[in-house]
Amino acid sequence: MIEMNERVIFSRLLEERLNDIGGSLGQSMFDGALNVMEGNMVKEYDNLGMTYLLNYQTQRLADYLNLSVYSQSYYPFINMAQKYADDASGTSLKPCDEANPVVNILNNRRSIREYSGTPVTFADISSILNGIQNTHEVGEMTFRNTPSGGGLYPVTIYFHANRIEDIDEGVYRYQPSTNSILLIEKNTRDKIKEIYKNQLKIDLDNYCALFMFVFDYVFCFQKYNNLALSLGLIETGMLAQNLELIANSLDLGTCDIGGCDKVKGEELLKIDGMNQHLIYSVIMGSKKNNGGVQV
Numbered sequence: 001m002i003e004m005n006e007r008v009i010f011s012r013l014l015e016e017r018l019n020d021i022g023g024s025l026g027q028s029m030f031d032g033a034l035n036v037m038e039g040n041m042v043k044e045y046d047n048l049g050m051t052y053l054l055n056y057q058t059q060r061l062a063d064y065l066n067l068s069v070y071s072q073s074y075y076p077f078i079n080m081a082q083k084y085a086d087d088a089s090g091t092s093l094k095p096c097d098e099a100n101p102v103v104n105i106l107n108n109r110r111s112i113r114e115y116s117g118t119p120v121t122f123a124d125i126s127s128i129l130n131g132i133q134n135t136h137e138v139g140e141m142t143f144r145n146t147p148s149g150g151g152l153y154p155v156t157i158y159f160h161a162n163r164i165e166d167i168d169e170g171v172y173r174y175q176p177s178t179n180s181i182l183l184i185e186k187n188t189r190d191k192i193k194e195i196y197k198n199q200l201k202i203d204l205d206n207y208c209a210l211f212m213f214v215f216d217y218v219f220c221f222q223k224y225n226n227l228a229l230s231l232g233l234i235e236t237g238m239l240a241q242n243l244e245l246i247a248n249s250l251d252l253g254t255c256d257i258g259g260c261d262k263v264k265g266e267e268l269l270k271i272d273g274m275n276q277h278l279i280y281s282v283i284m285g286s287k288k289n290n291g292g293v294q295v
């Protein structure tokens with residue numbers, strides 16, 4: 001258990017991040033944040049969000065035992081029990097409209113874990129990334145396709161380009177403001193396999209791209225305090241869902257990935273693991289003729 005009493009470390013990292021954001025604006029934001037952290041405005045429990053993130057995805061022996069017992073014996077019962085949870089006296093609705101293209105994509109989506117190996121085109125990966133986070137100038141503000149609490153956009157999308165036409169294999173960061181991708185490191189296949197080695201059902205050879213969602217706590221901590229954590233997790237889910245909608249509209253298969261080696265992942269992405277946290281992933285590939293194995 002990592003206690004977040006080391007406020008000095010946190011405030012140093014906060015300062016670095018805010019200085020990255022830029023000059024006097026960063027400095028004044030830092031002064032404000034430091035006052036808040038050192039003063040009476042922040043109580044011990046106000047750091048719960050950071051404490052949680054620092055311990056997030058840290059798997060202990062008990063978790064592994066839990067997971068194997070759980071998935072082998074209880075999962076099917078919990079799944080099947082959902083049917084009996086509904087009260088029969090509810091008013092029936094009409095079935096959803098298949099002619100609606102968004103509904104149609106949702107109806108046909110299943111998690112796909114096996115891929116043909118056919119690369120995705122540069123146009124398709126562009127369409128997916130820009131489709132999720134395309135920017136729109138409104139007065140002095142810039143908004144994006146996927147909403148964000150307070151318009152702060154604390155989640156950044158990184159991805160491993162495994163089979164993408166015209167892009168070198170490696171890890172990249174998507175930059176919405178300029179609709180561009182920045183190479184972080186080339187030739188990272190082995191590192192990715194190590195980070196996701198517990199995902200035994202997923203084909204880690206033939207996928208096209210593996211998207212990694214990084215939540216930057218500092219971006220919304222100052223405004224939202226502990227609420228920042230839930231906003232970051234919710235917004236990641238929204239980005240992932242929009243990604244899956246666009247990918248499935250292009251007939252690409254996707255699968256969410258909740259668990260990975262977070263620390264090794266953060267090392268690969270060259271993020272600090274204090275303010276910036278790798279919290280979620282989605283893998284995407286071309287479907288096999290049989291649609292790929294579904295679990």
Ligand SMILES: Cc1cc2nc3c(=O)[nH]c(=O)nc-3n(C[C@H](O)[C@H](O)[C@H](O)COP(=O)(O)O)c2cc1C
Pocket residue numbers: 109110111112113199201202255256257258259294295
């Ligand atoms: C939050 C979340 C985390 C998930 N994590 C994993 C994962 O780590 N590995 C995996 O193979 N599937 C993962 N899945 C996929 C689920 O197993 C899948 O959605 C579920 O079995 C329902 O099947 P469907 O997506 O085909 O409808 C995850 C899904 C969600 C929503």
